[in-house]
Amino acid sequence: MATVALIRDTFREAFARKIFWGLFGLSAAMILFFLFLLKIDLVEGGMATLSLFGRTANRITDADYLVRRIYAGIATFLYTWGMFLSVFASAGLIPSVLEPGRIELLVSKPVSRTHILLGRYLGNILVISCNVVFLVLGVWIILGIKSGIWSPSFLISIATTIFIFAVMLAVVAWVGVAFESAALATMISIALMVISALLAQKDTMLRLLSSEWSRNLWRGLYYVLPKIYDVGRITLNAIQDRKFDDYASVWSSALFAAIVLAGALRIFAKRDF
């Protein structure tokens, strides 16, 4: 009961903030965009373009290729800008609970602090999940109807996007309870995304770095920090039916999130309000 109340409270607060309506509005605009393209016959148009360059390909293969490219584009957009906007929108939801005059009443209820923070965390993930499911499912259905190609691999991006958001939100929660700053939480999460992209160029960088300690540092950071970029690559490979077997990126990111979240819970449990 308390868990449901905490999740509902997170939804209430999220939708009281205009930024979440903005996020859903953006997803709706994207769906409408594809709906509009559907009217001008995107797939037919795309295939016509292909044939203009003298390619007389198999109609189904070309349509499939085009649809998968669109899926990959959307997944990339969702995974980068969508993630940024989601973190930006969510960063205030944990520090807001810690406001003086609000937190005293919450912790005075017969609910453990761990339960309170996990309820918020889960609620926040569910809010963003609604948006991700709305966008991905909406685009998938529209493109499926139009092209007749129902590629379920695109739906993997729902899971990977929500997963990486949960990892980032663990960082947001930790910064939120430790410093009560939404701005700092956003900055650190975004920095983590950028650093992850840099660290993922491991093979190239290890060749370029001159000293052994700097190579060890690079490797260490790569293995410790969440592999946001690598999980994104898994998503794209899955969408384009390419082979992928880099499951270590997923479980090591999950481990990172679990440790950071445990740290956040510990700080929250020990704090005076």
Add this chain to the structure above:
Amino acid sequence: MKIYRSRWTRREVRAVDDISLRVPRGTIFGLLGPNGAGKTTFVKLLLSAVLPTSGTALLFGRDAHDPEARRPIGYLPENHRFPTYFTGSGMLDFYSALSGLDTARRKKLIPEMLDLVGLGQWGSVRIGKYSKGMLQRLGLAQALIHSPQLLILDEPTDGVDPVGRRQIRDILTRFESQGVTIFINSHLLAEVETFCRDLAILHKGKVALSGKMRELTAGKGYRLSVPRAPENLPDNLIEQLRIQATSAATRDGLMDFQFPTRESANQAVDLLRAQHCEIEALAPTTSTLEDVFVRTVEGAAR
């Protein structure tokens, strides 16, 4: 014990030190103290919003850190900030769900509680539109909705108009008669004096005084008021009266002498009348809570 330490200088402030209060079940108990006495820290220790530096806070014999120990408690914090996205009903629904009420009971109790605090028409209005007094009454409804055994109220009538105050007082009296123990932390001495049956005064993190309100404010005696004019009250007589009196003060052309017993007051009257001095008034007195408070705090400071 609760010690706050400065992050940089490591200077320590002992906010609460070995407080043990026995609050009789079904009474209204007042907790008083000057600013920084440790009242709020003590209440927060009970509610586990603040964790003890050493020792344990016990509630109904259970460690206050155990969430179950807080189930029979209703709490209204000072300077509360209820999220403004709530409606009155939504706010009660959320906090009562956290207190463990199921959906059916919440549905039944929310309109009843809103009516009880005079907000029956305001349930569907966002609380951002509420006045300070309305928020205070809604906060009280939130604290009462799950029928707590112990109600902890931090400045419950802060910002409430006189009519609202009367309403809150009536509600609290009603719950007191139902056996609910009410713990009030307030700066308003007159209000505590009216509300509370028992009382404790904290000073520098310790209990400086505690007991029944009736007994503590029964600093009884007699005040003898005599016109101050020299032809009526010569200096040597003033000195003699001062020796017998517990205090003497001048006001509006009168001199007031406070005597602890009826005998000493009668002796003073005899002395004055023997010298044909006029007497303005002789009246029995009781200590106000303010007298008790000031005396206790000043005494503890010495």
